[in-house]
Amino acid sequence: MTIATKGKGNPEGLAGDKYFISLIEHAADGIAILQDGVFKMVNTALARMSGYDKKELLGMPFTHLLTPQSQKLTIERYQARLAGKKVRPVYEIKAISKDGKIRDIEINAALTEYEGRVADEIIVRDVTERKQVEHNLQERMKELGGLYRIASIAERPGITLDEINQETVKLLPQGWQYPEVACAQLTIDGKEFRTANYRETEWKQFADIKVHGIKAGMVVVGYLEERPASDEGPFLKEERSLIDAVAERLGQITDRKQAEEALADEVTRRRILIDQSRDGIVVLDENGKVYEANQQFAEMLGYTPEEATQLHVWDWEFVFPREQVLEMIRSVDAAGDHFETQHRRKDGTTIDVEISTNGAICAGQKLIFCVCRDITERKQAEEELKLRAQILDGATDIIQVHDASDNFVYVNEAACIAYGYSREELMKMKLTQIVAPERLRPLASDRQELLETGHIIVESAHMRKDGSVFPVEVHARTIESGGGKLFLTVARDITERKQVEEALKAEKNKLQSLIDAIEDGLNIRDKDFNIIYQNEPVRRLYGDRIGEKCYRVYEGRDRVCDGCP
Template structure:
């Protein structure tokens, strides 16, 4: 019987019962380890304290203290079971649902020496509490008469069946009364007590005395209830009318089945192990979890199913498990080799002198799988959000940021998401921007409606202005309440700029930035009214645009147009409309402008052109205007008159302009080549003599003299750094320099005075043997003037001090003529070289 009690005590200890005992005055005498865990108090801290200081009971619904129940038991009111609504407030002020009972402790003579409180933490499984209430109800409603007697022989519990069996109607008639009033014979009382002391239990028949004094036969099954210290606490007896014995046996059998179901129907596996890791006890659920039979389970060791730790580690852990217990996760290997995730709650207890490890195993494989799937989905979703070009964010009900992707962080001028989490837009953006965002957020949250593709202006902390196509969608909880919002912002700044650019270009010239012809035509229609009279129109044509394009390339021609437009904008008034009409023509539309005012504007344009140069060439414009003074005049005829006047001005100024331009070109060329007027005159004289020597006459002789002066006109467009370079040129640099003859050809072809020598300029670097450029001509395919010019130019270069002979000095005449002779037949016409040498030798020194 002692072994049975010890096994029962160990089993109760393993499933988590807390036990607190007191002396008869209510001072705590003991707390078991589970009571320490549940209350948060250590036994060493509370021994000697009043029970009400440590064990605080409250009603779950009313929050009223129920500690008076403890006082009642101490005062002899018998056993008291906790109601289902009782909460225990632990040391940390945490309320925990518990069940259990408070019972008096009596010595062997029935004297009350204290109380014992047995309780269990029901936080993890209210279902167990419900089942216990059912069991208690079953006992109360059982057809078996059940009673509990304290050690003093006083009745502490009498169920309804017992009342009926003894013929009473109310429990108050029997509770706290001595048991002798209910037995027929006193000697039987002592017989039962002796058996209980010897065996801890009694089973037999007694004579009972009913309320009316009559006697009846009753079968008694009594047990001496002891605490964890094996001290008797009370006597519990079951009384059955002999006539109903069969029914009582059936009831007990059903009760036993229900108790077994409680254990076996547990959703968690339960296993008890010894210190060697072998299975001491297990339930069917544990066997099912691992796929073994119960017989196979009892032959296993922990390392045969634990897949996470080694045998040595597991044996070491079993030694470390204490009564306080532990909670951890591990992996179990099933019989078929598959792995499951398990959550373990374990604690140790000593049974029959041996340490046992009690483990409750909860299969969390599905939970782990779901957690992993959620983690993967979250990672996938976050990766997608973070890599979207659009700004994505989440705000809570108070518009605080809960999520911000990199695009959203960029809008806020931040690098890390942690810098904005928990903040509102007022802590990030300028006030006026934040106010608009807040207004939209509140609309979405309060009206539970989305905002889709609304254009928003955003100013970043750096001051940069951006435009977003913004959508805001409310977030709802499971009750349908708006708890926040999701925002998506598509940056349309560049698209907006592009649209503005398209709109701008539809009415502006892309090169000069002036209005274009389309815009001007619309404005002429709009402003051609009586109120705008007089209306002036100025037509402007930029001179020498084609020449600049041919000489310097179209980029420089574009620069000429831009410079011309700047001159017109600087000279004209703010209200005047200046437009590029097309090509090199511009139109100035002047509402409410008199002839006198227009003439003043024309004069300012001319003066400004004189002060402006492009490529060292003075800016030149042909200008004509006309004025509409009456409403009946056709504006297009006024436009035509201005155009005609412009062309007439171009013809009148043409000769003078060309002469000025030619002198400008000559001056620029001399400066580029570092040649003085005196040396030019010397070369012209030398060309005159050489031309006469080879019998040139009239126009040919004049062209030869002109060629000597302007043959290098293409160098105007050559970079100075290459022209002045004294070290050998690279192939790329040579290619650039060699283009000067073609450039010179295009320039000369567009100037009437030089058009006669244009082809000679193009051919000036052709060699007699065909090794020259750009066309590879040879012999007499080369124009005569080009062959003559090549000899004079080479002789002049050798005999004149320049950048190419600064180190070696000027070449003497004899040596220069010898060099010409050496190159005759290769670079130069041999016959012309002989004539030139003879001519030079005959010239006076």
């Protein structure tokens, strides 16, 4: 009895029942069996992923689909598995599709036996989109972190503009892709601020610092060595956004600091406390008319100080109607009030403001002291952060950030759904509380590897609120923040994949059992008439003749038998 030649009636190279074949064909991940480095079986998902037809893939070397660096890694891991060494079954490499595009793929490989010989059983997943999401997330966090640190520097009491610029230029290389070879320079109002390693280089990008729409300086970030080409020379498009944002922020800081320093020089009796404030301060009488206002308040609204003294509160108040404003003025006392509203500027635009008010009697007249803070940027930042949170909450994978003490500092909506906890509950928990008990011991070694390499991919098991456990594939990486090192993890429930793996294993065993139970002689040959399998009855009759020509062994002929396909 002979099984049909591979590549003819069954091009997938797999004999089995319809359920087994359907299970593989409908899997979302690519599935293949490799033997001697070439494809022996592939499913439709892998063909679609690679861009080749299944017939083209069968017999093709697996390395034909990989970049040179990935070929080397894959061969090394395969040889290590053959040698019995412990090798992580899951790893990421880069593949080349038929159209020449390079994609990130994740390989889950294990040794198996196929048609009586050692083979590699692999599951392939296209992770290009996920890698891009991880990259974008990290770049966004770097960008926000850099801008936050610059803002924090600018907010230090008593710090000068020169000190802000010098500390800012030291921070800049950390926000770029290759900080170890990055340098930076700021020029503003004729002054230069540089990192210690700065020198002129051909690999640089820059952005103008503008104050009141006029160029006042420039931010320059360069690489001391050549780096791979990207969106803008060796620089990422995100780095263009970052340097533009830094320049814009420095322009705002410069504008504000210059105004503050100019105001600080104007020492007058009544403006020692008022005009040095970075907030707008206005004093109203009980009729809502401006009694006195500082320079900042007038500038917030786009008026000159002289124009500001002629205004009533309803000339700029945008939210509350006139009668309600008058009632608020009448009711405010020394205890004061604190609220947010919007002010209308002279040009008709509006700004978000935070106001603290106090009422007091001065020389028999009730006056209302108002401190107005422009929170437009803060509101915009809050909206941007809210949008980013919504984007992360829209992800189907579990995304979490925790600190070195395993305390969660961020979880997305998918995490809440997966574990059965509310966001408030999860934010009070530690990572170890959602890891299944049997996986706590490997967690320590995984963490050590993460600290050493900065990125790991592991399989683990997580536990829901109800105590049930589910398998996950975890991609973890370290990220730097102003508060120290954090750990970003993206976890995916792989219950379905595990079920597929178990089904594959069961069907493989079932197929082998069927073959072993055959009492008649059974052999399998390839398309070149080489014997590639013999069952026990055939071996008893002819001996172990694997690799020899079937017509010589069984017919004693020197050529193919007549009529043999």
